[in-house]
Amino acid sequence: MAYIEYRYRITSTGKSSAQLGPCEICGKYTSEVFYQVEERKYLYNGKTGWTQKNCRDYFGHKECLIEKRRLRANAIPEHA
Numbered sequence: 001m002a003y004i005e006y007r008y009r010i011t012s013t014g015k016s017s018a019q020l021g022p023c024e025i026c027g028k029y030t031s032e033v034f035y036q037v038e039e040r041k042y043l044y045n046g047k048t049g050w051t052q053k054n055c056r057d058y059f060g061h062k063e064c065l066i067e068k069r070r071l072r073a074n075a076i077p078e079h080a
Helices: 062-067
Strands: 003-012 034-044 047-051 057-060 072-074
Touching (some): 034 062
Antiparallel strands (some): 034 047
């Protein structure tokens, strides 16, 4: 069975919830807001790459963002 692969990048915004609002995952205040970007691997014409299409991005506590990650998911065949 094929799986969709994901990778993530987390960066600190250098700001708190006072400027950016609460964590998008738990809804609580955070003194340091992080931003997480999800990318998924794709195969097209025999070449692989990474895209953010149909992926998620969030602001919040670093721990909350890490918990929200998908390790991998079942791939849905394009031509079933």
